[in-house]
Amino acid sequence: MDILSLSAVETARKIKNRDLSVKEVLDAVFYAIDEKDKKYNCFITLCRDEAYARANIVQAQIDKGEELSALAGVPIAVKDNICTKGIKTTCASKMLKNFVPVYNAHIVDLIEKAGLIVVGKTNMDEFAMGSTTETSAFGVTLNPWDTTRVSGGSSGGAAAAVAARMVHLAIGSDTGGSVRQPSSLCSVTGLKPTYGRVSRRGLIAYASSLDQIGPIGRNAEDCAALMGIIGGYDSGDSTSVESTPLELEKIKRYSLQGKRIGIPKEFFGGGLQEDVKTAVLAAVNELKELGAEVEEFELPQVKYAVPTYYIIACAEASSNLSRYDGIRYGYRSDGAESLFETYVKSRSEAFGIETKRRIMLGNFVLSSGYYDEYYKKALQAKDIIQKAFSDAFKEYDFVFGPVYPTTAPKLNESLSDPLKMYMADIYTVTANIAGLPAVSVPCGFDSNGLPVGMQLVGRPFCESELLGVVYSFEQKNDAHEKTAGGGTV
Amino acid sequence: MKINNETVAYLEKLARIELTDEERVECCSDLQDIVSHMDILSELDTQDAEPLSQSFSAKNVMREDEVKPSLDRDTALKNAPRVKDGFFSVPKTVE
Numbered sequence: 143m144d145i146l147s148l149s150a151v152e153t154a155r156k157i158k159n160r161d162l163s164v165k166e167v168l169d170a171v172f173y174a175i176d177e178k179d180k181k182y183n184c185f186i187t188l189c190r191d192e193a194y195a196r197a198n199i200v201q202a203q204i205d206k207g208e209e210l211s212a213l214a215g216v217p218i219a220v221k222d223n224i225c226t227k228g229i230k231t232t233c234a235s236k237m238l239k240n241f242v243p244v245y246n247a248h249i250v251d252l253i254e255k256a257g258l259i260v261v262g263k264t265n266m267d268e269f270a271m272g273s274t275t276e277t278s279a280f281g282v283t284l285n286p287w288d289t290t291r292v293s294g295g296s297s298g299g300a301a302a303a304v305a306a307r308m309v310h311l312a313i314g315s316d317t318g319g320s321v322r323q324p325s326s327l328c329s330v331t332g333l334k335p336t337y338g339r340v341s342r343r344g345l346i347a348y349a350s351s352l353d354q355i356g357p358i359g360r361n362a363e364d365c366a367a368l369m370g371i372i373g374g375y376d377s378g379d380s381t382s383v384e385s386t387p388l389e390l391e392k393i394k395r396y397s398l399q400g401k402r403i404g405i406p407k408e409f410f411g412g413g414l415q416e417d418v419k420t421a422v423l424a425a426v427n428e429l430k431e432l433g434a435e436v437e438e439f440e441l442p443q444v445k446y447a448v449p450t451y452y453i454i455a456c457a458e459a460s461s462n463l464s465r466y467d468g469i470r471y472g473y474r475s476d477g478a479e480s481l482f483e484t485y486v487k488s489r490s491e492a493f494g495i496e497t498k499r500r501i502m503l504g505n506f507v508l509s510s511g512y513y514d515e516y517y518k519k520a521l522q523a524k525d526i527i528q529k530a531f532s533d534a535f536k537e538y539d540f541v542f543g544p545v546y547p548t549t550a551p552k553l554n555e556s557l558s559d560p561l562k563m564y565m566a567d568i569y570t571v572t573a574n575i576a577g578l579p580a581v582s583v584p585c586g587f588d589s590n591g592l593p594v595g596m597q598l599v600g601r602p603f604c605e606s607e608l609l610g611v612v613y614s615f616e617q618k619n620d621a622h623e624k625t626a627g628g629g630t631v
Numbered sequence: 632m633k634i635n636n637e638t639v640a641y642l643e644k645l646a647r648i649e650l651t652d653e654e655r656v657e658c659c660s661d662l663q664d665i666v667s668h669m670d671i672l673s674e675l676d677t678q679d680a681e682p683l684s685q686s687f688s689a690k691n692v693m694r695e696d697e698v699k700p701s702l703d704r705d706t707a708l709k710n711a712p713r714v715k716d717g718f719f720s721v722p723k724t725v726e
Contacts, residue, residue, distance in 0.1 A: 471710035521682035577686025
């Protein structure tokens with residue numbers, strides 16, 4: 143049996159029925175990682191010993207007949223900005239290259255309780271700042287569909303590991319598109335939940351008012367099963383919100399009949415690659431055939447989304463990253479003689495250039511004289527953008543668009559022009575600014591055979607409906623079933 | 632807004648970051664591009680808009696002030712780059 147070609151839910155079912163043991167599944171996963179990761183570089187750290195130890199515990203629980211979850215026994219990869227007790231958590235930065243958390247992120251406790259097995263920590267852009275995984279201090283993650291191209295970012299390692307069939311599932315984080323964009327470039331399904339639905343405790347902060355942890359999987363059902371485990375209230379995160387758990391059966395029964403989908407005209411303007419446009423519009427037709435009513439509408443506020451996002455994100459990053467002072471944890475420079483020098487040298491030697499740029503931008507928009515003109519203005523723009531979406535959701539059940547203007551960029555193409563790279567976040571940042579749930583779904587390929595993703599944004603806390611649409615779409619469109627280069631194990 | 636070398640030097644000081652000469656040149660032009668793009672926000676009418684820091688109406692989270700277990704000293708110091716006698720060690724701060 144080719145274990146890695148099964149979905150996560152199918153794998154768990156086979157484990158439950160004793161067709162597979164947890165160890166067999168784990169062996170297959172580590173075999174695939176050993177075979178393939180030399181090529182793609184999806185993982186920063188593997189935790190083989192811990193994983194096998196967990197596997198024994200989970201197998202014993204299953205043997206006793208304990209009902210852990212719909213994913214019990216399934217291996218999972220976790221992005222390296224999510225704290226794992228006793229396992230290095232680097233944020234892909236020289237600053238934290240030896241950092242070993244003394245506690246688990248809340249969601250790590252939840253997935254372990256549900257019987258999932260963490261196999262390793264995935265590569266990302268440094269401190270989740272980037273769209274290509276090229277700002278990682280541990281080298282770029284190559285795209286399994288074409289190794290001359292990036293896997294996207296910042297959760298590039300997580301998306302590529304799922305796409306290359308090394309693991310069934312991964313957990314990423316999304317501040318401005320970091321789950322959805324790499325999912326789109328690697329042809330996997332990635333969900334950014336509603337702000338507050340998943341606890342951020344133990345997620346190393348980039349921009350706290352925008353950050354949200356989300357599942358990456360091969361299809362809607364796998365993402366829904368994982369979302370059902372990681373969602374819910376946590377008293378340890380003051381922005382955590384109570385929500386009703388997802389029901390897999392409800393998602394499978396979801397019907398698009400009579401549902402209204404709005405397409406912002408502004409999403410299909412200049413800058414959108416022709417092949418991406420074609421694939422995404424073809425997907426809209428399939429949604430229509432499934433019973434949805436589709437209509438274009440105007441969302442002129444989109445124009446202000448990228449500057450609003452970067453002002454807020456960088457402002458919060460400059461504050462969040464001021465904790466890296468070389469004293470309590472993280473890198474300390476050997477060359478410093480005074481306390482001030484310890485701060486400056488440690489930070490200057492350990493942060494990469496993109497992180498430095500964003501910290502400095504954040505300091506700029508918050509500095510006296512510019513605060514009102516940039517930071518306060520961006521918070522007002524956030525209000526305007528959120529209202530525009532809330533108005534749109536009076537008319538429509540979902541807002542539809544592309545995920546990214548292009549398919550996967552070539553290596554070394556994006557970082558030379560940061561503004562251009564930032565502008566490409568146009569379709570994803572709006573959901574973070576408005577706090578809304580959004581999903582990236584494989585929907586087709588460009589003329590080079592590179593994957594294209596489509597995006598659906600929903601009303602707050604409508605993850606179940608979003609995944610319901612994706613599940614219906616998967617019955618019509620098989621893009622999610624195509625595998626990236628390297629074939630099967 | 633014009634970003635020049637003085638702006639970058641000021642931001643370095645605020646950020647506790649020192650750029651190399653090469654990084655400074657690059658940073659100056661990148662920041663200029665990015666800030667010029669951010670300037671389009673000035674055309675947006677925000678007269679009726681509230682500065683919104685939370686996506687959804689956040690409420691205060693209160694709890695009883697109870698003593699609960701926390702990290703012990705050795706655990707808390709585990710990731711410190713320099714430790715001395717059970718404390719974080721830093722360069723001399725008072726002359």
